[in-house]
Amino acid sequence: MTAFLFILFAGMAIGCAVAMVVQRNPLYSAIALIGVFLALACLYVMLAAPFIAAVQVIVYAGAIMVLVVFVIMLLNVEAEERQPLRLRALIPIAVTLAAIFFAETAFIIYFVQASPVSLRNVSDVGLTSSIGGGLFTTYLLPFEITSILLLMAIVGAMTLARTGGLLSPRAAVVPGDQVFSREMLNRRNVADLTPVITHSTDEAKELLGVRDEGEAE
Amino acid sequence: MVPQLSWYLALSAVLFTIGVVGVMIKRNVIAMFMCIELMLNSVNLTFIAFSSYFRDVSGQLFVFIVMTVAAAEAAVGLGIIIAIFRNRESLDVDDASTLKL
Numbered sequence: 432m433t434a435f436l437f438i439l440f441a442g443m444a445i446g447c448a449v450a451m452v453v454q455r456n457p458l459y460s461a462i463a464l465i466g467v468f469l470a471l472a473c474l475y476v477m478l479a480a481p482f483i484a485a486v487q488v489i490v491y492a493g494a495i496m497v498l499v500v501f502v503i504m505l506l507n508v509e510a511e512e513r514q515p516l517r518l519r520a521l522i523p524i525a526v527t528l529a530a531i532f533f534a535e536t537a538f539i540i541y542f543v544q545a546s547p548v549s550l551r552n553v554s555d556v557g558l559t560s561s562i563g564g565g566l567f568t569t570y571l572l573p574f575e576i577t578s579i580l581l582l583m584a585i586v587g588a589m590t591l592a593r594t595g596g597l598l599s600p601r602a603a604v605v606p607g608d609q610v611f612s613r614e615m616l617n618r619r620n621v622a623d624l625t626p627v628i629t630h631s632t633d634e635a636k637e638l639l640g641v642r643d644e645g646e647a648e
Numbered sequence: 649m650v651p652q653l654s655w656y657l658a659l660s661a662v663l664f665t666i667g668v669v670g671v672m673i674k675r676n677v678i679a680m681f682m683c684i685e686l687m688l689n690s691v692n693l694t695f696i697a698f699s700s701y702f703r704d705v706s707g708q709l710f711v712f713i714v715m716t717v718a719a720a721e722a723a724v725g726l727g728i729i730i731a732i733f734r735n736r737e738s739l740d741v742d743d744a745s746t747l748k749l
Contacts, residue, residue, distance in 0.1 A: 437651040441659045448663055448686055452670040457679050464682050467663075471689055478656070478700040483708050487692075490715050495685065495722045502726045503678055506733050511675055532665065536658040543654050556705050562712065565705045573709075577716045584720035591727035 436477060444470035456510040461500050468492040480557035656697035663690035677729050677739050681722075688718050 447466035454460045468491045475484035555561055566574050629635040663686060670683030692711045699707025733739055 434649045434651055437655060441655075444659065445662055445666070448666040451682065451686065452666055452673065457676050457682075460679050460682055464686065467686060468689065471693055474656070474659075474693065475696055477651070478696050480696050480700060480708055483692075483696060483711050486712065486715060490719055491685075491689070495719055498722055498726060499678065499682065502730060506678075506730065506739065508676065508678060508739055511679075514675075536661060539654050539661075540652070540658050556699065556703050557708060561705050562708055565709050566712070570706075570709050573713050577713055580717065580720050584723045588723045588727040591724070591731050 433477060437474070440470045440473045440477070444474070455513075457503050457508050458500065461496055461503060465492050465496050468496070478557070482557060482559045482562050653697055653701045657694060660690045660694040660697070663687075663693070675741050677732070677741055677744075678726075680741065681725055681729070685718065685722070688714060 444467050447463045447470065451460045451463035451467065454463060468487060472484040472487045472492075475481075475487060627638065629638060667683045667687035667690065670686065671680050674680045674683060692714055695707040695711045695714070697707075699705065699711075729739070732744060736744060738744075
């Protein structure tokens with residue numbers, strides 16, 4: 432029974448992966464990749480890792496792929512055009528190598544004797560409590576580093592998404608003490624970096640020459 | 649017949665190879681990125697298969713970390729892709745093969 436389920440989910444994963452690579456429209460590739468993630472989540476459940484299966488669906492299929500689909504739609508990516516097939520001499524070499532690869536895979540499947548541990552005894556390795564226990568005791572350092580990594584990713588993504596430089600003409604100046612280098616105020620000055628301190632938004636606006644959209648020129 | 653560990657490893661190898669082929673074939677930057685995600689997932693499957701067959705939770709913890717790293721990488725990578733698109737108006741990798749704008 433489990434062998435049938437494995438073949439079902441493995442076939443779905445391989446089928447969707449091949450579909451993702453073959454498709455020329457990146458949106459169809461994204462949908463095929465979601466299919467791969469769902470098939471892998473089912474395989475994780477078969478491997479008695481329910482927490483990771485749920486995290487896979489939530490994080491990969493639910494967050495990362497949604498982000499990818501957003502970007503595809505935002506940038507209005509079009510399908511690739513059919514390329515003429517070049518380097519035709521490489522095709523028999525590729526077929527030979529693929530055949531060798533599948534022969535190796537079959538060898539691994541049928542002849543390598545792993546340690547005879549079967550999954551008939553349900554283990555509690557994959558339960559949320561076991562993962563939580565490990566995450567907060569032995570593996571606390573990677574956990575904390577991961578949180579810093581996420582912070583770096585947020586800052587990096589926001590920096591990359593910024594449009595324009597420091598003095599966008601519609602800049603909204605934050606009230607409070609503003610410190611500018613004089614160079615910023617008058618670009619004809621050559622490298623004068625004396626700071627100019629302003630104490631209110633209006634003063635800063637006047638010095639920078641920033642006009643609100645509603646004001647007349 | 650119970651699925652053996654080797655079956656899962658073979659499946660992971662096949663998925664990884666498909667991902668590598670995709671990265672080499674694709675000309676669209678976003679499609680290449682998705683093939684990289686496929687490679688990451690195949691390695692996740694290897695980790696969880698070993699964790700399950702040797703009753704060690706470390707494999708699943710590492711998969712947890714890998715998923716977090718993949719999410720962070722997706723955010724920053726797509727930000728880079730958007731920035732490239734803003735400057736070049738094209739998502740073709742062949743156009744971006746030199747560092748010249």
